[in-house]
Amino acid sequence: MADEITPVLVPGTGYIYVATVGTEAPELVANFDPKDPSKWGEEVKTLWKSIGNTSLDNGIEMASEGDEPEVLGSWQSKSLKTTNPAKKYSVTINLEDFTAESFKLYYGTSKGLTDAGLFEIPTNPAAQDRALLIVAVDGEKACVWHYPKVSIIGADAISIDPAALSEMPVKATVVAKDQSTPLGTVSPVFELAKGVKPTP
DSSP states (O other): OTTOOOOOOOOSEEEEEEESTTOOOOOOOTTOOTTOGGGSOTTTTTTOEEOOOBOSSSOOEEEEESOOOOEEOOSSOTTOEEOOOOOEEEEEEEEOOOSHHHHHHHHTOSOOOOTTSOOOOOSSOOOEEEEEEEEEEETTEEEEEEEEEEEEEEOSOOBOOTTSOOBEEEEEEEOOSSTTSOSOEEOOOEETTTOOOOOO
């Protein structure tokens, strides 16, 4: 019992990474460093790229959309069965780095900067597919979400406030990579020094 940690989280710091669709999550081994992908192992260390700074005031929002379960009953039993309605998951992130990569995600294009060094806003935007990794850190503890495939595009107005950091909100809709792959994974709260321990 002495080795157990309290499985609650106050995410004072966090890191968000994107990669090509299907990129595997790093192994959450002992001394996992959430801010340095170069220490994540040869297979994945060059694949994950930081999304940059994100909002401190407007944190990550993970939404679940879909119908509520419905209780079905019979004459004999008023609550005989509960339905299992389909759910759709999404993650809203407020980007604060105004770079070509951020513009690609917000405006929906795979094109980079022009020869003149400018970003062209597309006439026909298209959501950009990525793998997504979110690491929420609470001191020496963390919780990690991994989605093999999300479709990312601008979610709301760009905020340009003279008294605050400007933000570009994007929405990452979680989609199935294929029928045999889970939509994603999430770790229990774990100690960074010890890593995630497999269930015996």
